[in-house]
Amino acid sequence: MPTAHPSGWAHADGALRGPHWLSAPEDPNALLPQLWSTTAEKTDGVLSVGGVTLPDLVAEHGSPAYVLDEADFRARAAAFRDGFADFDVFYAGKSFLATTVARWVAEEGLHLDVCSAGELLVAERAEFPMERVGFHGNNKTVAELERALTLGVGRIIVDSFTEIERIGAVAVELGRTARVMVRVTAGVEAHTHEFIATAHEDQKFGFSIASGDAFEAARRVLATEGLTLLGLHSHIGSQIFDTSGFEVAARRVLALHARIASELGHVSPEMDLGGGFGIAYTSQDDPQTPADLATRLGKIVDDECAIFGLERPRLSIEPGRAIVGPSMCTVYEVGTVKRVALDGGQHRTYVSVDGGMSDNIRTALYDADYSATLASRASGAEPTLSRIVGKHCEAGDIVVKDEFLPGDVAPGDLVAVPATGAYCRSMASNYNHALRPPVISVRDGQTFVVLRRETVEDLLSTDVGA
Template sequence: MYLHGTSAINGQGHLTIGGCDVTELAKQYGTPLYIVDEALVRQRAREYVEAFKASGLKFQVAYASKAFSVMAMCAIAEQEGLSLDVVSDGELYTALKAGFPAQRIHFHGNNKTPDEILMALDAQIGCFVVDNFDELALLNALAGDKGLKVNVLLRITPGVEAHTHEYISTGQQDSKFGFDVENGAAFRAVREANELPNMELLGVHSHIGSQIFEVDGFEVAASKVAQFSLRVRDELNITFPVINLGGGFGIRYVEGDTPLPVATYVKAITDAIKDNFGAASYPIPEIWVEPGRSIVGDAGTTLYTIGTSKDIPGVRKYISVDGGMTDNPRPALYESKYEAVVANRAAAAAEETVTVAGKCCESGDKLIVDCVLAKPQTGDLLAVLCTGAYNYSMASNYNRIRRPSVVFVKDGLSDLVVKRESLDDVVGNDILPARMKKASAVQ
């Protein structure tokens, strides 16, 4: 078993995280339970900041809050000197309620509503990442109504797509995001944005993929963004002070995943920027990036209680837990892979292959297929590792299952940062019309 961060096995054979015995956490907070290793989150954030400082370039590291957005996480991002990337009024509101500095907030999204834009304008956030021509016109008009001039980046699609060990350099025009470079939309967007009176064009944004284990894609993207920037300078006399190269840095979920150290990714990006812009006598721009998964992903663990089992001779054995696709939809959506350990017998040898099923009324609700565990028993605690990113943030109330609580652990202490939903929370927004109450009474 590969242990991340501060995870360890104590003398009782129990999994510990942040110096906290997870069996005690289960007693105190119940299961399912999201556990976040605060020290590891802070370590990952500092790795980015320190790597960029070593480059000598101006930079911003913006935590991509879509990976995991709660007020406590926003507070840590602020304390560690990060900026914040939001994509909705909910993420923006969470950041503002946590006291995050608005000037360090960047607002993304391909369909920002007028109300969301107005909320961001009123908060005086630091930057809008504009995704399309409709938004360009709307943002300019709404900013003008308020007598504001706003900072903008234009999201462009430079023709690079990267995932895990592969990247391809091609048109990539079929995307819901951004202005395409190849068909001329990106160049036209720069020209139009520069002419709009209520916008300050900072530069362009590029995001090439997710869970990337190599630097090649980032180097090619930096080259293509530089080529585009040079054309803009030569033909429009516009120089970009900021280039945002997005996120997508990978983490280790299972054996065989081989992410690079943060410093390796950052050095490749900053070297590519220096080489491509420096060779053209272009002022080296400030570099922004947006890591999300790579800051919180391996810091998260979801703790379940094992319930029933079903052994189908010659086929497979199922064990069921008290959560599932409601707290982790990624296996059902993407066939994502995870590792797990029987947390109350973490030192025991893994000897039985089982499939971990959730409790939702869906055949596809399987958290891990063919997982090798210490022989699991009813009442055991199962810890699924590396669930810090896109688990809580994508959780749902399917089957009216309550969403779990979230605790941060550090130095032997645990803090509840999100309460477990109650049954009253589940029906809290329901309204039963009077006529239906009357009909029910008659029946």
């Protein structure tokens, strides 16, 4: 049986060879276009995004920094809007949300999914049309529900029997009607190309279809004053690259939809298929276009509806990562380069940067793969398998596990990591009292601050000690 290395996965046998899909490039200065936003390009080795070179951006705004390509974000939002023309497309705000981004989402005609009072507050601040907002979460407080109903959010996704009672009570007290969807677990979990249809009811989200809880939840919603049932909501996973898992889930969710219509006399007008559409983090990833996804998902639902003799409900999806993920990169400054001698005459090159797990926890948390490039100059050096690490007091503080960088990378160089739009800033922390980086939007050669860099005053503002 394989066992974990006591110092962590990064030290396991074979780690020095890198993953099977990573090979040394002919030119370590070149970009892989599929990993970057559409305006990213290199001139004489210097990376620019939105017409702004990263050295110039760092000179103005400092390092590290998240760089958000506005034109690319809007184009990806529009691609989902147009590709899913007969769906409602909810941008998943948990991936990355700021007032500016919420306004872009509204201007591109998308809906917005939020899952906390804070995210709802940003939507309110951006004057987002509340009828186009959905409110998720497995433990919404009375205060959150009161605010959501007072603002007139378009739908609330219910996640427990307690919450059904809670929403109903708040709705009656406020004299409102809450439009709700029942989140169900269909017994399908999707991880890239593996679809396993058993043993995935053990999670905090949703009502199990298999146990009967989902049907009972729908019955209680219909019986509760102040609530109206819009339909069922299903989410099967993240970073999904084909639609096989959706097919299995849709069959089970539509069977429940049909049972609710038959036994409870309610034909729900809507159904949400969730999100989780994959993006390219490395050369091994090959995502589908929104138009292709829409065609395939629509056909899956149409085929299942025909089997059950049902009219197709109004469908919705919730892309977040698929829109903002590729639209953002993170730029760092190299602080040290260390070539560590290992057993058997092998070496590992560690490239330490001025950020790390405080601005991108996904590598440590999910064993996520990322790519990187030298962003500030051209190099004629041979490509060297390197590991980009952060400055935090953790052995697992790794930003990019394996990447071929030029062998002469040195302190003062800039490196950039693509596809960091989703969850990196959203999950950023002040670990080791780090200051969270800014988000700088770029477009047509101009920079705009979306979120400013934290300051020492911000850091100490909650420290009330003498």
